[in-house]
Amino acid sequence: AQSVAQPEDQVNVAEGNPLTVKCTYSVSGNPYLFWYVQYPNRGLQFLLKYITGDNLVKGSYGFEAEFNKSQTSFHLKKPSALVSDSALYFCAVRPREDSNYQLIWGAGTKLIIKP
Amino acid sequence: NAGVTQTPKFQVLKTGQSMTLQCAQDMNHEYMSWYRQDPGMGLRLIHYSVGAGITDQGEVPNGYNVSRSTTEDFPLRLLSAAPSQTSVYFCASSYKVTGFGAQYFGPGTRLLVL
Numbered sequence: 001a002q003s004v005a006q007p008e009d010q011v012n013v014a015e016g017n018p019l020t021v022k023c024t025y026s027v028s029g030n031p032y033l034f035w036y037v038q039y040p041n042r043g044l045q046f047l048l049k050y051i052t053g054d055n056l057v058k059g060s061y062g063f064e065a066e067f068n069k070s071q072t073s074f075h076l077k078k079p080s081a082l083v084s085d086s087a088l089y090f091c092a093v094r095p096r097e098d099s100n101y102q103l104i105w106g107a108g109t110k111l112i113i114k115p
Numbered sequence: 116n117a118g119v120t121q122t123p124k125f126q127v128l129k130t131g132q133s134m135t136l137q138c139a140q141d142m143n144h145e146y147m148s149w150y151r152q153d154p155g156m157g158l159r160l161i162h163y164s165v166g167a168g169i170t171d172q173g174e175v176p177n178g179y180n181v182s183r184s185t186t187e188d189f190p191l192r193l194l195s196a197a198p199s200q201t202s203v204y205f206c207a208s209s210y211k212v213t214g215f216g217a218q219y220f221g222p223g224t225r226l227l228v229l
Contacts, residue, residue, distance in 0.1 A: 034217060043119075043205055043220035044158075090157065101146050101165065101211060102173070103218065107157040 002027045004093050006106035013081045013113050021076040021109045023091030031093045033074040034103065035065055038088040047089075050074060061085070081113045117141050121206050121221035128196040128228045136191040136224050138206030145211040147189040148173070148218070149181065151202040158205070164189055165211060196228045 004025045013019045025031065033050040048059025055067045065076045076089060091106040122137045140147065148163035160173030164183040178200060180192040189208075193200060203225050207218040 036220075041223075043222045044207075044218075046217050046219065049217050101209065102148075102160060102163065105158045107155065 004104050004106040006109045008109050010110045015115050019078050019081045021089050024073045025093045027093050031095050034092040035076050036090045083113045086113045119219050119221035121224050125225045132196050134193050138189045139187050140208040144208035147208045149191045150205045153202050198228045201228045
């Protein structure tokens with residue numbers, strides 16, 4: 001079965017330090033890859049996507065993600081964390097051949113940035 | 116643009132009651148979907164639609180019904196509420212082709228079934 005794994009339920013980072021939120025996937029072919037963020041009591045917001053091309057994708061709020069085809073990973077990164085980055089982060093994948101446009105979701109990683 | 120709107124924001128139901136969660140988008144998106152979010156389980160797809168008049172089941176469709184009479188609206192109906200349907204419900208929409216699947220989410224409806 002196709003799946004997306006976010007191996008860490010929670011990631012703790014000190015403000016100003018770099019952060020990484022991990023995502024690996026088990027999906028056939030070359031899927032489209034996404035990161036979303038959810039702030040408390042809010043809906044999910046689209047952060048960035050990988051469709052094709054450069055393996056490093058830049059998105060909103062200074063976030064970027066690195067696609068690694070051999071490791072089937074799409075880790076979210078930020079060079080210097082802010083307290084306001086504290087939120088729930090979801091990785092999602094869409095198989096390219098899926099004509100129903102459905103996303104396969106990871107379970108989410110809670111990111112806590114400490115001052 | 117208002118984006119994706121959902122009403123109500125919060126609802127309490129008794130077991131067996133029915134209700135409709137409203138979702139509307141003003142971006143002319145073809146694709147719309149309903150998810151439920153439960154702690155530790157991420158997002159689970161309930162129903163989705165790839166255009167007006169077309170709906171299909173997702174991962175957890177039992178106990179829910181949808182229709183898509185217009186491009187803008189995609190209501191979710193709970194036929195006979197059960198405590199297991201206590202959850203936060205999100206509606207999302209996207210362009211079918213140009214968005215590659217990047218979805219826009221509403222603010223959510225928090226539902227408590229007693």
